[in-house]
Amino acid sequence: MKLGVVGLGYVGIVSSLGFAELGFNVVGVDVDTARVESLSKGRPPVFEPGLEDYLKRNMKRAGGSGGGGVAVFTTDYTRLLGCDVVFITVGTPPREGGGQNLEYFEGAVKMLREVGFRGVVVPRSTVLPGTTERVVAPLFEHVGYNPEFLAEGSAFRDFFNPDKIVLGYSDGVALEALRKVYSPFNAPKLELGVREAELVKYANNAFLALKVAYADEVGNIAKKLGVDVYRVMDAVGLDRRIGRAFLNAGIGFGGSCFPKDLAALIHLSRDLGYEPVLLDALLEQNRRQPLMLVDLLRTRVRERLGRPSLRGLRVGVLGLAFKPNTDDVREAPSIRVVSALLDEGVEVHAYDPRAEENFRRLSPRFSSNVVYHATAKECVEACEAVLILTEWEEFRDASLYGGRLVLEGRRVLGVEGVCW
Ligand SMILES: NC(=O)c1ccc[n+]([C@@H]2O[C@H](COP(=O)([O-])OP(=O)(O)OC[C@H]3O[C@@H](n4cnc5c(N)ncnc54)[C@H](O)[C@@H]3O)[C@@H](O)[C@H]2O)c1
Structure with a gap:
């Protein structure tokens, strides 16, 4: 199975390297050229404990030593075309006067559509209940939602040892794909509707x-x-x-x-x-x-x-x-x-x-x-x-x-x- 991750901030970087560590080949995409270059050279663009080591291990695997999954980093959305599942992990910052600024999220979804991606699309960004149905579902057939609960400062540990995994899905194809992706994890898995999964993240944080x-x-x-x-x-x-x-x-x-x-x-x-x-x-x-x-x-x-x-x-x-x-x-x-x-x-x-x-x-x-x-x-x-x-x-x-x-x-x- 090949995975895509769109948006290489704290969540996207940790998800890309984490899934690669578990044996998946991963394509990580960001619009920030400097960030992509830095990751491709094995240099952490943000500070997170363990990140430098995970980048090194990934580069070693990319160089052919030890086998296993490899994460590659690029600005080119067309590289996502071979992926079975693409996770969206772009930022969803606050909007002036309340609510959510969905500019990056909508931009990423649109770009994914424009390159003709046909696989399963799964936001991991925190988006308000109803957003995935409104923004993603009209453009893609197979849609899920999979909130991330990691905390900065312990992000890799949290990624590999989650208390729970929430699999939001809109159809059987999305659910099967998510089950496969998360098969290496030994944590309670909750299969929910997309809106429910979106609300879990907010209810949890609140x-x-x-x-x-x-x-x-x-x-x-x-x-x-x-x-x-x-x-x-x-x-x-x-x-x-x-x-x-x-x-x-x-x-x-x-x-x-x-x-x-x-x-x-x-x-x-x-x-x-x-x-x-x-x-x-x-x-x-x-x-x-x-x-x-x-x-x-x-x-x-x-x-x-x-x-x-x-x-x-x-x-x-x-x-x-x-x-x-x-x-x-x-x-x-x-x-x-x-x-x-x-x-x-x-x-x-x-x-x-x-x-x-x-x-x-x-x-x-x-x-x-x-x-x-x-x-x-x-x-x-x-x-x-x-x-x-x-x-x-x-x-x-x-x-x-x-x-x-x-x-x-x-x-x-x-x-x-x-x-x-
Ligand atoms: N940081 C956390 O601890 C944490 C934990 C759980 C969930 N989340 C949620 O995950 C999401 C991402 O958070 P973060 O802190 O990793 O974000 P971030 O702000 O650190 O990074 C977002 C990245 O997305 C990239 N981006 C923006 N538009 C893009 C596009 N169209 N295509 C590709 N890349 C694009 C940016 O260049 C940036 O590198 C948010 O919704 C956040 O609420 C964050």
């Missing part, structure tokens, strides 16, 4: 986001009570009906998925005539949470450093990525924290082992009004106060901080934090 926002809210209350929210959540999480995962209180969730998927689901819900009060509150809670850390900083600076405001204070921000082990800064809490600090006239210094370049690109303000450092030590030493925003392993070294005021947005050191 629930995880809900757990985070809930832990943050309990954390805000716990802080006022002088109680350690982590000890509370350790106890709560032992309830099998709840589970401990995603109950780490902090400065809220970010990333390319939770905020945009929630916003899209809220938008769809309103379109359908239903007011999603719970999801709305969840987004609002998450919007406020990073700013709680800035409030805390203001208070402690006044109390401990005797300064009436943050203006002119040198603050070191450790961690810009939305979580450790990734260079992704999309919707990261650091965006709101750094913006708020700049608004208050703070001299912002920053360090992130991987995400500096992506962060600089987010806005002219971030590229010219923030002082970036090559190491955490250098950043800390330049500052009077430090905020830890991402739980990168290297920030756990307590000797880094001297006697400075350090406040945490993620629990790394166990010093005072946003809700502990």
Whole structure:
């Protein structure tokens, strides 16, 4: 069986190399020439643990050593014509004012149609329920939907060891093809309608986001009570009906998925005539949470450093990525924290082992009004106060901080934090 993957972002790269590792020949297509060239030369275009090794192994197999599947990367859609199944993994970013920007998704589907592809088409991009039926089904006979649940930072591990595999299908041909593709995986497989499969992805992400926002809210209350929210959540999480995962209180969730998927689901819900009060509150809670850390900083600076405001204070921000082990800064809490600090006239210094370049690109303000450092030590030493925003392993070294005021947005050191 030969597979195609259209869109070589985090999901597309991991899917291409993952399926190749399992023995499939894969054609990976992207419109970004630089990205395709970089992958073809074995150079990771994004940071993801293990990616460099998987690219090397793929190149070895391509060179004929060891046999097995090979992923090739190209900008040429016609190379997809020999594939049995083509997965679509292009980005589906948020649209201004809510909803989903389907420009890349519709573009990819159209290009696939234009080259005359006749096999099974299976979106893996996160698309709102009804999208596959509306955009893909009119152009192709055999259509499926197969959501991806991987998390950046552990993407390969998640790809090979999923908790579940959701096979959405519109006809027997699509279902049979998906069963074959996923035959090497030992995970529960759920065969669902395409719309159901699309909604599973949103319901899944919204629930995880809900757990985070809930832990943050309990954390805000716990802080006022002088109680350690982590000890509370350790106890709560032992309830099998709840589970401990995603109950780490902090400065809220970010990333390319939770905020945009929630916003899209809220938008769809309103379109359908239903007011999603719970999801709305969840987004609002998450919007406020990073700013709680800035409030805390203001208070402690006044109390401990005797300064009436943050203006002119040198603050070191450790961690810009939305979580450790990734260079992704999309919707990261650091965006709101750094913006708020700049608004208050703070001299912002920053360090992130991987995400500096992506962060600089987010806005002219971030590229010219923030002082970036090559190491955490250098950043800390330049500052009077430090905020830890991402739980990168290297920030756990307590000797880094001297006697400075350090406040945490993620629990790394166990010093005072946003809700502990
Ligand atoms: N990143 C994650 O952790 C994650 C996890 C699960 C699901 N998803 C979903 O998967 C989808 C992809 O996410 P991502 O983070 O991998 O995206 P990304 O933004 O990292 O990459 C998307 C890629 O698609 C390419 N592209 C755009 N238009 C194209 C076209 N017409 N033809 C070929 N390539 C095209 C872009 O050049 C880019 O390389 C999204 O819908 C996302 O919500 C993401």
